[in-house]
Amino acid sequence: xxxxxxxxxxxxxxxxxxxxxxxxxxxxxxxxxxxxxxxxxxxxxxxxxxxxxxxxxxxxxxxxxxxxxxxxxxxxxxxxxxxxxxxxxxxxxxxxxxxxxxxxxxxxxxxxxxxxxxxxxxxxxxxxxxxxxxxxxxxxxxxxxxxxxxx
Numbered sequence: 645x646x647x648x649x650x651x652x653x654x655x656x657x658x659x660x661x662x663x664x665x666x667x668x669x670x671x672x673x674x675x676x677x678x679x680x681x682x683x684x685x686x687x688x689x690x691x692x693x694x695x696x697x698x699x700x701x702x703x704x705x706x707x708x709x710x711x712x713x714x715x716x717x718x719x720x721x722x723x724x725x726x727x728x729x730x731x732x733x734x735x736x737x738x739x740x741x742x743x744x745x746x747x748x749x750x751x752x753x754x755x756x757x758x759x760x761x762x763x764x765x766x767x768x769x770x771x772x773x774x775x776x777x778x779x780x781x782x783x784x785x786x787x788x789x790x791x792x793x794x795x
Contacts, residue, residue: 655707656738657714657731661723663697683743688713690739699723704737 667675672694683689688705701717703710718726 653706653708654704654734654737655710655731656702656704656734657710658700658702658729659714659717659726660729661699661701661717661726663694663699664722664724666697667694667722680743683713686713689737689742691742700729702739704734704739707733 676692679692683705686705686709688703688709690701690703690705692702693700703713714726714728717723
């Protein structure tokens with residue numbers, strides 16, 4: 645596999661955090677607009693997931709830019725408990741077409757079926773790094789399938 649010149653220093657990470665206060669659609673719209681503009685200028689792509697006051701974000705791009713963005717996020721008063729779940733140097737981008745894709749993850753009104761496990765909740769189990777990585781990959785796949793099948 646050939647690595648594109650612009651991705652020679654490709655770095656990715658997945659982090660989780662908790663919102664310091666609730667986010668409504670207007671606040672998210674503003675956040676996404678700013679993120680997409682700034683990320684595009686920095687060569688960063690990624691995905692933001694939000695559920696019940698919790699964020700999971702995938703970031704990828706030049707290592708210095710991604711690390712700088714994470715440092716900014718860690719200081720952002722809208723986040724608490726920022727934890728890097730996984731990071732590394734992939735051979736290619738997972739979200740090359742999105743400066744910041746977004747998908748709200750809604751809770752179901754009914755109880756989960758027997759045997760159900762929440763990939764979102766799996767990300768909290770830092771004692772099992774392989775499980776965290778698997779959960780992050782499942783969320784990434786879930787989003788790509790949903791975005792491909794969207795009307």
